[in-house]
Amino acid sequence: MSERESMEYDVVVVGGGPAGLATAIRLKQLAAERGHDVGVCVLEKGGEIGAHILSGAVMDPGALTELIPDWKDKGAPLDTPVTEDQFLFLTTTGSRATPNWLLPACFHNTGNYIVRLGDVTRWLGEQAEALGVDIFPGFAAAEVLYTEDGAVRGVATGNMGVGRDGNPTDQFQPGMELLARYTVFAEGSRGHLGRQLIERFKLDADSDPQSYGIGLKELWEVNPAQAHPGRVVHTAGWPLDADTYGGAFLYHLKDNLVAVGMVVGLDYANPWLSPFEEFQRYKTHPAIRPTFEGGKRVAYGARAITAGGLLALPKLDFPGGVLVGCEAGFLNASRIKGSHAAIKSGMMAAEAAMDALQxxxxxxxxxxxxxxxxxxxxxxxxxxxxxxxxxxxxxRTVATLMTGVEQLLLKGNIPWTVHRTKPDHACLQPASQCARIDYPKPDGKLTFDRLSSVFLSSTNHEENQPVHLTLKDASVPVSVNLAKYGGPEARYCPAAVYEFVKDEHGGDRLQINAQNCVHCKTCDIKDPTQNIVWVTPQGGEGPVYNGM
Incomplete structure (x- = not known):
């Protein structure tokens, strides 16, 4: 087996999203300003920059303006300013609009833009390359490398051409070591390496347990009569019950495109709940259905979001590296925005790194x-x-009231702090204690099944490779998850990766269809026994989102 080659940089950035690219751009800007050359590279596991990016998204341009003041002149794809805000509370058959004067500032979007974040990310990649950043798409960072003293000294990419049995095939290529004086981890929510670093350096010892949601999104081409570029609609209530955190959105882009999505908090209790099915059901509501009737669904995707906020932020630095963006959890759940926070965190990390390098x-x-x-x-x-x-x-009732008190009446000047003590995976109740949820069959016009949805995501994985959804104990899915929780992995996965089937003896077994995985990380977060561990597949694999 060939030994790994290595390359050395001043800074290696793991992840080519807004946080990672902002880090790289700011480093090169500072290098030019100070006359101090800095070698920077960005590793991106997707086949191209933006391929794995999925977000609503309404973008606050403030941080981007700090990073690239002339972004408009440089053609940044922020071309749909928000012109209208609506907030609806949905019941089973009706809806109630909240007057704008009653909405807290966090729900006002004047000055923001509706964007396709994948397009914005690709543009950021172009800006980074123009400044001399080396970008390597299709290379998944699979391992953290350490010095003898235990500091991070870089990462290694995964080996290519390894068979399902773990042995090298005739296509085998060893991974490469990317060594750096500092390594910036910007993998996004529940990053594979970030999770290891948080555990190794006990970065979460002084913070609340992190809280996550699963975000599901579709992009539709709608009837022109239903298109209202610049309109932002947020909803709460149906189809989720009052004890389940979540909400949904409709963002009207140009070219008759509407992004529709739902976020479901992964601290939900009922194991029979399926976030994917709740999202499909959402589109049938009388206040939502008219937007999509006669339209065409053109894209689908899903991704976990890190939503715990300030109280759940881990320690951001450790010997040899830092966490930025959603890897750390900078998303502002109250504003339903994270890209501005990702960019700002990357800039601050870059400035600290540049001072240290100099x-x-x-x-x-x-x-x-x-x-x-x-x-x-x-x-x-x-x-x-x-x-x-x-x-x-x-x-929901208490949350709505207290959000109004804190954000509207107190303007965010809050004299109290509410802590959270239980991680998401510990929130599931036994299936026998919860009501089953019967979801309607998809009609193929407004509502769809998982497999046809995954097809729209252009997800692909080479089948002859080790399964990247690993089990610590292969017996647990049946003996615990199925027996106690009704097999929730078959419902919380938005891509039909997990299904319980009968073996040759008539017993149950968990089948993992890893080729369907859209890299959302929900299983890594929500598995009640924390038995599932998501690891990196071969670089370049997974979904290929087109401007999602």
């Missing part, structure tokens, strides 16, 4: 980064909404 340091903790965050507008913004997710553990 001082001749390497492989130490970039303590200036978390200090800069505490003094930033981003910290102030997240602090104002620090209790947002926690209130929802007390039910």
């Amino acid at each position: 001082a001749g340091r390497s492989h130490d903790a970039l303590t200036a980064y978390p200090l800069a965050f505490k003094d930033s507008w981003l910290h102030a913004e997240l602090n104002k909404s620090r209790n947002f997710k926690q209130w929802f553990k007390k039910g």
Whole structure:
């Protein structure tokens, strides 16, 4: 077996999303300003920049303006300004609109843009390359490398051409080591390596358990009469019950396109609940259906979001590296926005790294980064909404009331803090204690099944490779998950990866259809026994989202 080759950089960035690319861009900007050459590379597991990016998205352009003040002149694809905000509370058959004057500031979007974040990310990649950043798409960082003293010294990409049995095939190519003085981890929500780093360095020792949601999204081409470019619609209520955190959105883009999506908190209790089916059911509501009747669904995807906010942020720095963006959890759940926070966190990390590089340091903790965050507008913004997710553990009515009190009456100047103590995977109740949910069959026009949805995501994995959805104990899915929780992995996965089938003896077994995986990370988060561990497949595989 061939030995791995290595390349050395000043900074290696793992993940080519907004946070990682903002880090790389800011480093090169500072290098030019200070006359100090810096070698920077970005590793992206998707086959191209933007391939794995999925978000609503309404974007606050503030951080982008700080990073690239002339983004408009440079052709950034922010071309649909928000012109109208609507917030609806849905019941089974009706809806009630909240007057705009009653909406807290976090739900107002004046000055923001409806974007296809994949397109924005591709544009950021072009800006980074123009500044001299080396970008390597199709290379998944599979392993963290450490110095003898235990500091991070880079990452290694995964081997290619390994068979399902774990042995090299005739197509085998060893991974490569990317060594750096500092490594920035920007893998997105529930990053594979970030999870390891948080555990190794005990980065979450002083924070609340992280909280996640699964975001499901479709892009539709609608009847022109139903298209209202610039309209932002957020909804709460049906089809989710009052004890389940979540909400939905319709974002009207140009060219008769409407993005529709739903976020379901992964702290839900009923194991019979299926976020995918709830999303499909949502589109049948009388207030929502007319937008899509006569239209055509053109894209689908799903991705976990890190929604715990300020109180669940881990320690951001450790010897040799930092966490940025959704890897750490900078998303502002109350505003339903994360790209501005991702960009700002990347900029602050870059500035701390550049100062350290100029001082001749390497492989130490970039303590200036978390200090800069505490003094930033981003910290102030997240602090104002620090209790947002926690209130929802007390039910939708209490959460709605207290969000109004904190955001509307107190303007975010909150004298109390509400903590959360239970991780998402510990929230499921036994199936025998919960009501079954019978979902209607899809009609193929407005509602769809998982497999046809995965097809729209252009997801692909080479079948002859080790399964990247690993089990710590192969007996647990049947002996615990199926027996106690009714096999929830068959319902929380939005891509039909997991199904319980009969073996040759008539017993149950879990079948893992890894080729369907859209890399959402929901299984890694929600599995009640934490027996499923998502690891990287071969680089370049997974979904190929077109501007999602």
